[in-house]
Amino acid sequence: MTAAVALTVAGSDPSGGAGIQADLKTFSALGAYGTAVLTALTAQNTRGVTGVHPVPAAFVREQIATLLDDVTVHATKTGMLGTADVAREVAAALAGRAAGPVVCDPVMVATSGDRLVDDDAIAAVRTDLLPVTDLVTPNVPEAAALLDVAPATTVDELPGQARALLELGPGAVLLKGGHLGGTESVDVLATAGGVVVTRRPRVDTAATHGTGCTLSSAIAALVARGVGGPGDWEPAVERARDHLQRMLAAGESLGIGSGHGPVHHFAGIWDS
Template sequence: MTSAALTIAGSDSGGGAGIQADLKTFQELGVFGTSALTAITAQNTLGVHAVQPVDARIVAAQIQAVLDDLPVKAIKTGMLFSAEIIQSVAHELRAYSAIPLVIDPVMIAKGGASLLQNEAVAALKDQLLPAATLITPNIPEAEVLTGQLIRSERDMVLAANTLLSMGCSAVLLKGGHREDVPYAEDLFLTANGEHFLMRSKRIETRHTHGTGCTFAAAITAELAKGHSLEKAVVTAKHFIQLAIENGIELGQGHGPTNHGAFRNSGYLKTQEVELIERR
């Protein structure tokens, strides 16, 4: 049977992030993609120009329609926008707690536009994070969720442990925003104490729109195929590294990554990702 995955996220009219990036990533990794739309954005590489949230009842109805019929093996959330939508999503997913859930806590677009209302942060922490198999914040998102400044690897470990204390099973804290090292380093930490770092070469490019969505979607696709969380995270890291390395340079601003790069490489892992401190 073909594996299926569900993304619950916003639409990016520019095609580089959100639902569009998730579905492209699912397809590239051999997974049938389904979706529940939470918001419509008027967006391109220059920024987010308008946002229209979807009624929470319609969000719930989309989730119900997909999960009642299709064999979804993993679920991802992205842009959820409001406390009401988060509450609705959390309510619908309670009956499907056996399905792995990857939460990408989308808060701010590449151009700086807010994609999560302030009052929604508490709802995210209280109602959705405890259900997560994995949460995938970048440093600014982790700082908002934890109230802690993150400037070093030690800070990343402290913040990841704070996130674990909120009830999620594992954290992938993406370190691309750190300025104290010449490379990008992501921290994977589980509630069981499993811990490793993924170090990768920094790529000088402005075309990184949708990297967070794509990374989390790749993890979700691999989980839907039955792979372990650790293996899914590592494969997804190679997927996103190749997508950035082989950029397609579209648009005048923060352009999209190349979702087809991993397939075009023959699904071979890049030498630019190093797995370290595994225990």
């Protein structure tokens, strides 16, 4: 038996709560062997992002090609891509599905509110990456940016925006409603077969750094292990949300940083 292998194509977070670092921790916590292709360096902590240094697009493509020439990848998650050129190169590299189903977390704004990509990069994700994506996982502001509309302000608006995102080409959409507030965190999973609403009690915590990265990488890890995937995303989405719920609840116990601390990627593992 060989290991389930998941790939993250994303940027780096020196504070360890988001990006490549969060993805690799999540893969490990869920039993997948993690591989990684770096798209950008950031100067970042729990309070914000002070700088972004993109990796040249051709070298991102070379990283992917060299990895896939040797390692069998069962699922891929994309995160922060940084530039339009990088987004296009990643889309081209993943178009043949040689790296398994693609889960796209369209990282555009950090938890701190810092914008991470420009309009050209958003357009490249919309036109090049989404059509080769099997599941896209935007939050409310990211969905609005991809659709070029005003952000949703109520849960009732989420299904319509999720269906509109489907028309851009991804196989499925998980529109995350965490930004809307309230006592519940409500996400909407839209596929060609319809819309499913998934709810969890909202966790009252400041340890929310990297939640989007962690959820999408959890889905990719589960898919790599054979849980759900194209045609039936609900099992992977529900299990990933349960995992994130535990990590959110334990995040403040880490005591990392003075801003939005990270979730606890090894909650229930370190404890035992």
